[in-house]
Amino acid sequence: MEIMNVALLSKWKWRILNDKEAVWHDFLEARYGNIKLKVLVGDSSVVHNNDSIWWRDLITSDNYDNLLLDNFSSSVRVCVGNGESTPFWYAHWIRQHSLMASFPDLFARACDHIINIACAGSFHNSGWRWDVNSIFQQANSVSSLADNMTVGAGLADWISVVNELQQGGSSGCLTAEEVGSRTAAASSTEQQPPTVFGELLRNTELLKDVPDSFSWSLGPDGIFSVKSCYEFLKAKLSGPDLLADKVRAPSKVLFFCWRFIHNRLATRDLLVRRGILNEGSESFCVLCMKEEESRTHLFSNCDVSITVWRRVYMWLGVGDFLSLEEFQDFLYHCDKISCLSKRAILSVAWLATIWTLWLKRNAIIFKEESFSFLECMSEILIISWNWLGSFYKKAPLCNYFGWNTQPLLCFTL
DSSP states (O other): OHHHHHHHHHHHHHHHHHOTTSHHHHHHHHHHSOHHHHHHHOSGGGOOTTSOHHHHHHHHTTSGGGSSOSTTGGGEEEEOSSOSSSBTTTSBOSTTSOHHHHOHHHHHTOSOTTOBGGGGEEEETTEEEEOHHHHSOSGGGHHHHHHHOOGGGOHHHHHHHHHHHHHTOOTTOOOHHHHHHHHHHHTTSSSOOHHHHHHHHHTOOOOTTOOOEEEETTSTTSOOOHHHHHHHHHHHTOOOOHHHHTOOOOHHHHHHHHHHHTTOSOOHHHHHHTTSSOSSGGGBOTTTSSSBOOHHIIIIISHHHHHHHHHHHHHHTOTTTOOHHHHHTGGGTGGGOOOHHHHHHHHHHHHHHHHHHHHHHHHHHHSOOOOOHHHHHHHHHHHHHHHHHHHOTTSOBOOHHHHHHOGGGSBOO
């Protein structure tokens, strides 16, 4: 369901890029500005607190806490015209990679990360000319940028690129095939050299009176389809196969587990990013009140959670099979347990632990209850025992006293 929702939101993004004659298109532009650029950026940096919830969800669905890793913008190929609708750094308008991904050092030093291509230069009588000062720093700061380049980034190469682009020179340009081969060769390294950056720009000409056009790389005809987007997301988000064969629990708990795996729970750090909560005290973990609440902190690093995990770990007695850290991430280490009965017990106990921690966290927030370690442990034991008895009915289960004392000997498949 979650994947389908994102695919349907992506359809709206595609319509924003291409249905410019629609009445709602003008309304959205009047309300939110350069909507095509914002759709291709797909990041919380282009949304504001006074934007509608629908618009914020639409934009951030493409990169929500890095879950989808720019699924939409990376699947859109841009044919640059006047460059007004295309972000310089984020879009895939030169070859197969965004400039942000290919040149992270240069991106970090850019003066405006959301700049569109049209603002990165200007038209002259001789044609289009790139303006390095517009891309990076204003006035006399380009030399400062070169001074701050690391040795590995190629200081001499960068100064050469700056000089050639500032002069508008096109001498020594590579052919499209040569640029492609240089880019492909450099893409295997951590960062491509500045000379490739300059070559890519010098071989790109903008067309003053032609709007940017867009195609969908996942479809054979270049047209977006919900099916192609859904299948792409489903393959991309295929994580640990817990829901299939590693644990049995109520459906709402399995859905919670899916959201946990993909960091889709409404933890406070994500609520701050969506503008629902303010930074500061409102974002603190309610269990320890020491750090900002995130999935990693709440379920792994919080002092209270760690205490609970240690007690569950000791109760199960799995020190000979797993470390405490491996049990906390049991989903990714379950294959270390060859015995099916023990694997089922540990899977249920692990899921009962994160489920109970989440319930306790919500009770503190919404019911103003206080946290009780004894109550938390008691609920983990009862919940896991009930799940084993309800969803593994053909397997004999011991009584609750035996479950408290020797859980790994209490159940056989």
